[in-house]
Amino acid sequence: MLIAACAALCLSLLAIVLGDATRPIAGLPWVVLCGLAIVDLLLSWPRRRSVTVEPMPDIFVGEAGQIDLTVSPTAQGMLGELDWPSGLNGPSGFDLSKGTVQIPFRAGQRGTWDLSHLWLSWSSRLRLFEFVPKLAFGLKVPVVPNIRRVMSGEISTTVQSRLFGVKENRAIGEGTEFHQLRDFVRGMDASSIDWKRSARYRSLVAKEVRAERNHHVIIALDNGYQMREEVAGLPKIDQTITAALATAWAAAIGGDQVGFYVYDAKPRMFLPPEPGRAAFNRLRSRTAELSYESVETNHTLAMTELNGRTPKRSLIIVFSDFVDTTTAELMVENVSVLAKRHLIVFVTLRDPILEAQVNEAPSDMDGVAETVSTGQLLRERRLVLERLHQLGVTVIDAEPGEVSARLISTYLEIKAREMI
Template sequence: MPAGTRRLALCALALVGVRLLLPDSLPFPWWAPDLVLLAVAALDVALAVAPRSLEVGRDLPDQVALGATARSALVLRNPGGRAVRLAVADELAPSLRADTRRWTTKVPARTEARVDTRIRPGRRGRFAPTRVTLRSVGPLGLAARQATVDVPGELKVVPAFPSRADAELRLARARRLELGVRTVRLPGTGTDFDQLREYTPDDDFRRIDWAATARNPRPVVRTYRAERNQTIVTLLDVGRTTAGRVGDVPRLEHLLDATFALVTVATGLEDRIGVVAYDNEVRASLPPSHRPDQLARVVEATYDLEPALVETDHRAALAHTKARHRRRTTVVIATDLTEATVGQVLVPALPLVLRDSTVVVVAVADPEVAAWADAPVADDEAAFLRAAATSALEERARLAARLRGLGATVVDAPPGRLSGRLVDTYLDMR
C-alpha cells in the first residue's frame, strides 16, 4: 500500500505558497505542479523496495516476571541488492509498557538490522504479539510502500516472587536444623528413621537400640529425622475476594508469592506439594510432587490466572481435594477473611477435611486498614474511616477465631510478612 511521507506534505505546502505568489495568468494550468509532484511521488513508490521482500524475525524471552524488565527485538533482513530505509511499527500490548513501538532504520543490502525496546510488563499472562507494519521509503523520500506482516511470538509474564530470597534462606536454615539436634526425635512421634550410631553421653538412653547393641561392643542408638514425603495441597482462591487490591496489587499476587515460597521450602525438604486454583469451579490443578522443577510447574499452572468476579465455592474445592487425596494431607487455603466467603461458605465446609487433614487458612491483611483504625480523628471523614476500618478488623478477628475454634490454623499477615509467616507455620507443623 502506497503512503506519503512528511517530505511529500512539505513539498505540497511549498507549492501552495509558490502558487499564491505567482500571477493569475500562467502558461500552464494551476494544478500542473501538483500533478508533477504526484507523478514524482508515484515514481518514488515504484522505486521503493517492497516491504514483503524483507525477512522479519522476532526475538523475545520465553518469560519475564511481572514488573521486571526485558528486551523485545525485531530482526530485519534485507536479501536484496539495494539498501532500504524503513519505518517499523510493532503491535505490542500496552500492558507490556514498551519504551517505544516505532523505529526508523536503514538496512544495507544483503545484511540485517535489529531494532529493540525495553519492556516492563504490568500484567501477568500470555502475550502473543504478531503484526508488524513495515514502511519502505523511496529513494527521493517522498513516498513509501507499506505492508503489515505476521511475525508471531510468545511471551509469558509470570507472577513476581519477591520473597524468593527469604524462602531460600528459610529452606537453608531448615536443612541445617534437620542435620542438627532437632533431627533427633523419640520413636513413635511420627518421624522417619535416619540411622544407627554409637551412643554418646548426651543421648537419651531410651533411644538405645538393644538389638543392635547386642551385636556391637558399644551401645547403639537410633536417630530420627523429620518426616519426608508429607503431602500438602494449596487451594488458591481466584474468585471475587482475591481481586481486591492491597498496596495497589491484587490480593491474588500476594497469595501467589506465599504459595511459591511454600513450594520452594516444601520441595526442598522433600515434601510433596500441589496446587488447586478455583473460583466457582476448578481452574487449574497440579498434583503434589517433590520433584526439583515443581516450582516451575506451579508457575506454569498459575501464571495466567486472573481473579474472576464470581463467588468462590470452597466446598467444591475441598470435595475435589478430598476425593483425590485419601491419606492425611495438609490443606493450605489461600483466600481472604470475609464473611461472604469464609463465614458463609468455608466454615460450614471445613468439616469435610478437618477429620483427617491439617488445615491452614492464609489471608493478606491490609496495613492501610490497620493504619486507618489507629489514625487520630480530625474530621468527619477520618471518623468514618476509623469506624469502617475498626469494623473490618473486628470481622477478620472474629472469622479467624471461628476457624481456629474448628481446629484450623490461621495465618493473617500483611504483604512482606505473609510468605515468611506461612513458611514458619509449615516448618513448625513438621
C-alpha cells in the same frame, strides 16, 4: 502535503480575487504542487521492508523483558509501533531510524502472548507524504509463574540449614521417627534408653530418632473472580502462585510430598501428593496453564471435595480472599470443618494501598467517606481472620512481597514442632 495544498489553494484564491490579469495563473500553484509530489514519490518510493526478531525465552510474570527487533532497509525518522496484547505492557512508539531497537516491556499476566504486526511510519524526502505500512511477523512471548527465588537457591539454603543443618545431618535426635540403635554413653539422655533391647543385649542401648518426613502438603488455590483483583501491579492469583511454588519447593527440599488443588465455582484440578522435584515441576507447568476466571467461588463444594480426597492428616495451605464478613461466612464455616482433621494455613494478601489510605488524613469530604468505608472494610477483614485463628487455623495476612518468606517460615516451624 496538507499544508502545501492549503498554500496552493490560498494562492489560487488570491489570483482570482486580484482580477482578470492574474486569473490565468490561478492553476499554476496546483501544477507546481503536482510536480513536486511526483518528484517526491520518485525519490521516496518505499522499498519492500522486512522485520527480524530474536526468539523470546520464558519471562517471569511481574518482571521486565526486552524484544530485539530489526527492520531493513531503514529510513530517516522512521518510527515503529506494536499492538501490545493485554498481558504485556510496552511503549506506544519507538525510534527505528537506526534499523535496530531494543523494546522494553513488562509481563503483567501469565500466558503465551502473540505479537504479529509492526506499524511503521516515516516521511518522504520532501515531507509531502507519510508512509504507514503494516508489516507482519510472528513472535510468541511466553510468560510463566515467577520462580526467581527458587532458582536463586535462597529457599534451598534456608530449608536445609533450618531442617538438616549445614552438613545435612537429617535432624537426628529430634522428632519421633525411629532412626537406629546405638550404645548408650555418658552424657546421653537417659529417656532414650531402650530397656527391652538393653536387657536382651545385656548392655545399655539407646534409640536415635529423627524428624518425621513424607508428610502430605496440599496447596489449595482459589481461582475465583476476587483473585483477579490487582495488588502491587499483579493479579492476586499470580502473587499467590509465586508464593505457592516457593512453598512447594521448600516442602520438596524438606522431604514432604506436595499435592495441588484448584477451585472456583467448582473443583477444577487435583494432583495427589508426590515427593521431590517431580512434584514441583508438575505444579509449575499446571499453574502456568491456569486461566483467569470471572466466576464466584463455591467454598462449600470446594472444601467438601478436598476433604474427601485427603483421608490422611495433611498440611493444607489455602490461598483465598474475601470482601467482608458476609461473603466470608461460608468460607469460614467450611474451613473450620476441614480443620477438624487437617492442619490448615490460610493465606490472604493485604492491599498496601488500602492500608495507606486509612493512615492518611483526608483532604475533603469525599476523602473522608472513602477513608471511613475503607476502615470499615479492614475492620471486617480483621474480624474474619481473628475468627479463623480462634478455630485453630494458622493465618498469614501479609503484603505480596512478604508472603513467600512468611509462609516458608511457618512451614518450617510446623515441621520443627511436628504439628502434622
